[in-house]
Amino acid sequence: MRRAPVAYSAIAIVIATGAVACGGSDSGDSGGSGSTAAKKTVTVTLTSKGCSPDTANIESGPVTFKIVNKDAGAVTEAELMSGDTILGEKENITPGLSGTFSLNVRPGKYQLYCPGGSGPEKVDFTVTQASGATATRSAAVTTALATANTGYATYVRQQVSELVTNTAAFVTAVKSGDLDQAAKLYGPPRLNYERIEPVAESFGDLDPAIDARIDDAPDEAHWSGFHRLEKAIFADRSLAGTGPIADQLGTDVGKLNTLVAKATFQPAQIANGATELLNEVGKSKITGEEERYAKLDLLDIQGNVDGADKAFTLLEPALKTLDPKLATTVRTRFTAMYKALEPYKKGDGYVSYDTVTQDQRRGLSQAVDALAEPLSQVAGTVVA
Known part of the structure; x- marks a missing residue:
């Protein structure tokens, strides 16, 4: 069991929100279509106040969240949430450490959640529809x-x-x-x-x-x-x-x-x-x-x-x-x-x-x- 004020998971459970692309036939799916946008990286710095992402607005598709903690002793984790469901997280990022988690996100309104700081624990995070060419993976x-x-x-x-x-x-x-x-x-x-x-x-x-x-x-x-x-x-x-x-x-x-x-x-x-x-x-x-x-x-x-x-x-x-x-x-x-x-x-x-x-x-x-x-x-x- 994870030890945090709210218990969610790095395995995002997608029930009704459709917030994260999953295997199927939708054009935005990660498993079924074979098409992906270029991978992006969002750097989230943990501070004494909470979350500080280098951007709060990205296009849909594959993204890696890099969590960095320079000196925030009270804030040691970051989560991407859709409503009450966590879609991805990285825990135990103590001062001096960093870590990542990767997802394929669909257009929508999300929040970055970094508990334990002196400021707001949640930061709004927006994903818009990707434009431009996509890369194609093999059918296999x-x-x-x-x-x-x-x-x-x-x-x-x-x-x-x-x-x-x-x-x-x-x-x-x-x-x-x-x-x-x-x-x-x-x-x-x-x-x-x-x-x-x-x-x-x-x-x-x-x-x-x-x-x-x-x-x-x-x-x-x-x-x-x-x-x-x-x-x-x-x-x-x-x-x-x-x-x-x-x-x-x-x-x-x-x-x-x-x-x-x-x-x-x-x-x-x-x-x-x-x-x-x-x-x-x-x-x-x-x-x-x-x-x-x-x-x-x-x-x-x-x-x-x-x-x-x-x-x-x-x-x-x-x-x-x-x-x-x-x-x-x-x-x-x-x-x-x-x-x-x-x-x-x-x-x-x-x-x-x-x-x-x-x-x-x-x-x-x-x-x-x-x-x-x-x-x-x-x-x-x-x-x-």
């Missing part, structure tokens, strides 16, 4: 990217469907008061959720309701979701009074299932989401913060890596044509990442994370960083 690449769009939507729906089933079994165990069974059934839905985490984060307050840690809640009385039940099972060793929390978790997961049924994606968003999954590993999984009571952080890491790997695998056929060297590098790094996890496997799962030494955690972190760097270049390559 266009088809491959369209296939990735639909393939990723199918994968997300499959994972959330399994999440519903596994959560229902977990909820039943919690409500029965069976601590051992609840502990046994806690892991499977966590794996499903971690695989599609950025998608879940796109739906406003739904992700905090499902996946918030105690740090993210005002107090324990207003804390819900998996981690609230994790604490009851693995730390408190008591399920007294957790029935309503379990019921609400089941309801919230059901809402997620309904929402993803309508979701569509574009190639750059899929790639952005893969990068965010790796960022999640580095931010909260490697440190042991995520599953602090159950010690299942290695399972969460696998879930994030699995989700990123699936996203990349779907984009890989097109990337092999667009940038074969990058495709080979990323695939090699994924292989190394899975190899780094291998020593910690135990039965159908992993060893308890509190048995993993700091040196071993650093080794895992190095494998994550080695993968995340080339993976972050994929979105800018496939944006169309």
